[in-house]
Amino acid sequence: MCVTRASGGLTAAVRVMPTRLPDPVAVGVPQALLDAACSPNGIIIVSGQTGSGKTTVAMMLLEHLNARSPVHILTIEDPVGIRLQPKQAVIRQQSVGTDTPSYSAALRSAMRQDPDVIFVGEVRDLVTLEACVTAADTGHLVVTQVHASSPQEVIQRVVEVHPEELRAPFRRRLAQTLRAVSVQKLLPLAKGPGLTAAFGVLIPDKEMRQAIADGRSVTDRASALPAGCQNLADDIRRLAKEGAVTQQAAEAALASL
Numbered sequence: 001m002c003v004t005r006a007s008g009g010l011t012a013a014v015r016v017m018p019t020r021l022p023d024p025v026a027v028g029v030p031q032a033l034l035d036a037a038c039s040p041n042g043i044i045i046v047s048g049q050t051g052s053g054k055t056t057v058a059m060m061l062l063e064h065l066n067a068r069s070p071v072h073i074l075t076i077e078d079p080v081g082i083r084l085q086p087k088q089a090v091i092r093q094q095s096v097g098t099d100t101p102s103y104s105a106a107l108r109s110a111m112r113q114d115p116d117v118i119f120v121g122e123v124r125d126l127v128t129l130e131a132c133v134t135a136a137d138t139g140h141l142v143v144t145q146v147h148a149s150s151p152q153e154v155i156q157r158v159v160e161v162h163p164e165e166l167r168a169p170f171r172r173r174l175a176q177t178l179r180a181v182s183v184q185k186l187l188p189l190a191k192g193p194g195l196t197a198a199f200g201v202l203i204p205d206k207e208m209r210q211a212i213a214d215g216r217s218v219t220d221r222a223s224a225l226p227a228g229c230q231n232l233a234d235d236i237r238r239l240a241k242e243g244a245v246t247q248q249a250a251e252a253a254l255a256s257l
Contacts, residue, residue: 032228200232
């Protein structure tokens with residue numbers, strides 16, 4: 001909840017968070033993304049527009065690990081939204097402003113707390129981004145979020161945060177540590193209330209990593225995209241074909257890409 005002053009009074013913006021996470025397979029989270037979440041190290045970037053369910057999907061990836069692996073999961077959020085209950089994992093959730101002064105400060109201290117998995121609620125600046133990639137470089141799995149509408153835009157945004165002279169070395173580091181990029185869009189269900197998500201996913205292979213390092217488009221390649229990759233527009237069309245969403249809703253979603 002965010003409370004602010006306006007017109008001489010107080011206003012509040014309240015965000016309703018689920019108390020229980022849905023099963024990721026049941027809601028259509030791609031298996032390739034769940035498999036990437038089981039990587040021993042690297043960085044996973046969950047993206048989408050505001051209100052597209054990025055935080056819920058990121059938390060489902062953490063919960064997927066929590067149910068299967070005896071790992072130490074540290075989350076850094078502003079504020080903590082969904083409370084995870086320990087199952088196989090040890091879980092510590094830190095709130096910016098209460099438990100730590102900033103994302104970057106929390107990431108610096110995280111290296112002394114022996115986490116296996118670190119969730120960073122939002123990459124807001126260059127310092128936080130560099131800390132995320134450094135953590136991935138040093139053997140941690142990092143899950144974070146970026147506001148973007150396509151996997152290629154995600155890569156462009158995190159690269160362009162850097163000054164021109166630092167972009168080439170950062171691209172090489174990102175190429176080595178990136179495990180997956182996802183983007184999602186919510187569409188109204190064809191029958192009854194509720195929403196469903198369409199996903200675009202990139203799972204880097206050797207050719208894609210080289211393209212990232214060189215500053216080229218990851219989809220500009222001679223061979224087909226590797227297994228696990230899927231196009232957001234194609235997934236929207238699949239939902240319409242299966243009757244999960246109406247053709248009208250699909251066309252509106254495609255027009256907004």
